[in-house]
Amino acid sequence: MFSCSSCGLQHSDGPVCSLCKNRYDFGCAGVTEAGFRKLGDRRNNWRCPKCKAGPSLSPTPNSPAVSQMDNILEQLNYINLQLAPLASLMEDIKSIKSDVNSLKSSLEMAHESINQFSSTIKSLESRVAKAEEMVNDVPRLREELIKLNQELDVRDQWARSNxxxxxxxxxxxxxxxxxxxxxxxxxxxxxxxxxxxxxxxxxxxxxxxxxxxxxxxxxxxxxxxxxxxxxxxxxxxxxxxxxxxxxxxxxxxxLTQRNKVLLSKAKSLAKNNNFKYIWVKHSKIMARKSDTSPIFFIRCEKDLVRII
Structure with a gap:
């Protein structure tokens, strides 16, 4: 363990300046650990940021001779080390840009799908509204159908009156x-x-x-x-x-088939409910409970209730 000459904190490893002989942690030295390892033998000539910035770039009596070219190369290496993460950063930017374009395309497709879905929903709502209107008309139409069937049967029976x-x-x-x-x-x-x-x-x-x-x-x-x-x-x-x-x-x-069925039901109910008379006259079904009871006509299913 050693104390960093810059921050004073304890660290287990870090470079030593070849000029001032001070030891720094990698963060304060301005170099990554991997970058420092890549220097190889040139690590012995590494200088801290203070010595690089100071006036004494020329050889001193206490340090090895370092040529001007070495200083330039060392500074270039330092710059390269600082720029090394940019390549990875550019790849990340490209990846992010690709993801953004993909997301944009997905959003456009989703927007189109939402528009289609919205159109489908509106169409379904319109159809449901029409269906509800038809459902509301069903009782009326059923009554009209029953009425028309009765009218047709009356006409059919009238055609058979002879x-x-x-x-x-x-x-x-x-x-x-x-x-x-x-x-x-x-x-x-x-x-x-x-x-x-x-x-x-x-x-x-x-x-x-x-x-x-x-x-x-x-x-x-x-x-x-x-x-x-x-x-x-x-x-x-x-x-x-x-x-x-x-x-x-x-x-x-x-009689028409409908009136035959109606007559058969009337006779069956009359037998079970002590009705004395069920007969047909002028093609009309008539009923009477007893000799003194009033006579009534059976024209449809609803009239059968009077026999019960």
Whole structure:
């Protein structure tokens, strides 16, 4: 350990001036330890900053002779030692500059991505707003759809107001449906003329393994109503019409599929709730709990609540 001639602090190592023989730590000597080691044999001629700055650069009786050229070279070496860190500093500056350019490019890309993301968000917000408006319109549109379906069904049922549906008649090849309808009318004491009928045909049914019903369209709604009324007064079996099979023939209003489902539900509820009458007249479903109860119409699902 030694005391630095400049700061007076204790140090373990440092250069010794070849002129004044004072010893300094590397910091006070103005040289790095690595730089000092690189001097090699020239370390013996190293001078401290004070001796370099003093007037006595010429040889003294107590020091080795040092030529003017050596002094210049030593000063250049000292300057080189001071400038040595600049190379590393320049590399660091280049690296920092490259990082800054990279960061700038990343920021530009991020800014562009943010703009695109912002545009997407605005588009989504617009679509969500439209969706919310549509959601708010759903109840109204549902009500309008129900109303339109009801109106269509009413019109469809009105178009069938001259029709009757005959069920239970066995189907045969080359059958004469006009003659069959006339036979039903004769058995019900309501004769039917061929010119009273607009058209007649069997139609498919959704119920499997059931004979196709016969649809008869009359030219006059009143003839149709009287035909239905007369057939209901007569319990007509298929054997009465000349068929070998058993069973009964049923003549009813030609209801739409919606009204058929509604009639079936009404009958099921009436059976479970002691409702005495569920019937169809003029293609309208009617209900009555007892002989003294008021009559009401069943036009839609909501009306079924009155049977419960």
């Amino acid at each position: 029709n009757v549906e005959i069920r239970g008649i066995p189907q045969k090849n080359n059958e004469d449906l006009y003659d069959l309808t006339q036979r039903i009318g004769n058995k019900c004491n309501f004769p039917i003329k061929k010119e009273d009928i607009n058209y007649i045909a069997r139609v498919p049914t959704r119920v499997p393994n059931v004979e196709k019903p016969i649809i008869v369209s009359f030219n006059n709604r009143y003839i149709k109503e009287n035909f239905v009324s007369s057939s209901r007064k007569t319990r007509l079996s298929v054997s009465d019409l000349g068929f070998a099979s058993t069973g009964y023939c049923y003549v009813n209003d030609h």
